[in-house]
Amino acid sequence: MGIVIAVISGKGGVGKTTATANLGLGIAMNEKKCVVVDFDIGQRNLDMILGLENRVVYDMVQVMDEEASLKQALIKSKANENLHFLAASQTKDKSVLDSDKVAKLVAELKESFDFVILDAPAGIESGYEHTIEFADAAIVVVNPEVSSIRDADRAIGILDSKSAKVKKGEDVAKYLIINRIVADMVESGEMLKSDDILEILNIKLLGKIPEDRGVIDASNQGKPVILDKKSIAGQAYTRISGRLCGQKVDMKNIEISDAGLFKRIAGIFK
């Protein structure tokens, strides 16, 4: 029996889908069976970031409507055979989802995979509510800026009131990923510090990802950045995937720039 994790953010464009693709691949690289599901019905992107856009034949809506079997719709990743992908429908809209269908699909996926990662749509509408409804845990992706934090706060609030687990009186585990951190800007006070973000959101920190120019190119090419061993963002995703798979990986402080680090070292020798 696997664990269902929803990747949420509230605000759009903070890196939810990128995080989903990279974490899915990272978990697969740790020899765990993992499936990533795109819940952004009508605006699917995950297929492109995973480089699987021309392999999609059936989507999750067709599976839920029993027009196709789950086996037919699941696409195996080229990069790692442990990673599978289930596409969102590009032609339908969010209104096709209903709780019973989602529950059935999630239960079915849980049986055959160790990790079921659901990529939530931006916003807090019905599509979002269906994504979090049957999740055991949530990964909240934010950027170090106030609008992202506030939207994430709202999304967490909805998670805490609408999730099926909460309604049963249990807790939904919530983990935070702070994405696109620029060390110089944190040092100069232009960007929010992760401690401040953690104080506002009050959930556990899963990891910090530095800003990396390579991410956009990686997405465009359909090769998640985690495959690039030299990329700093890729390394951060590797660390986070390790933590998700139960390894003890120390938190790396990426909020000090190389210049700042150099100054500190110089300070020691003064």
Added chain:
Amino acid sequence: MQSKQYSIKVYETTITDEQKFMDFFDSNYTLFKDHLIVIEGDFSQTIQQYLEAKDLKYLHNIVLPKGRTRKALEEELQAEKIDVAVSQQIAQNELKRLSNQLQNNLTVLDEMIRSGRELDIEGDLLLLNRVNSGATIKTSGNLIITKVVEGAIRCHGNFMMLTASPKANIVFHDVEVDNTLLEDRLNRVELKNNEIIITPVLKKEINWAL
């Protein structure tokens, strides 16, 4: 203080016909010369001169205490006593009801108020956690928040207690509070004569070890 007590006889009348009045007093002068004459309504200069000439003592438009029996007096006193007791009982019940209401209506919360949440509290609220940006708290009673507020507050109670909250939007009795005046400790906010008074109450950190 020295005083003397008399019982006097009073003749109470109204004047409709001046001539008849004077004739009446002329013929009954011996009977009424020791009476106090009380006249209701207006009377003319002629009557005044007549009364003064006859050396009759008079009062004009006055209500004199009428004699009452002892029994009537006692009954009246008793009724007054009951009235006082009843009104005291009512006041006590009212107080009790109010204080019960205060006790029942105190809400204590220790949870983060996240963005988008709107709390509408009937009565007092003690909140031991943050209020995040985008959240709203309304109370009809007093409000105490021990951690930082970044959302909106609408309070209609007698007072508020808040810590420094530079990003908050605080409205107290429909008046916006200047939150730069809140110091980095608990501050009491009250409304006195349509003016908002902010008093810092507790030091920032309490040394419990002492």
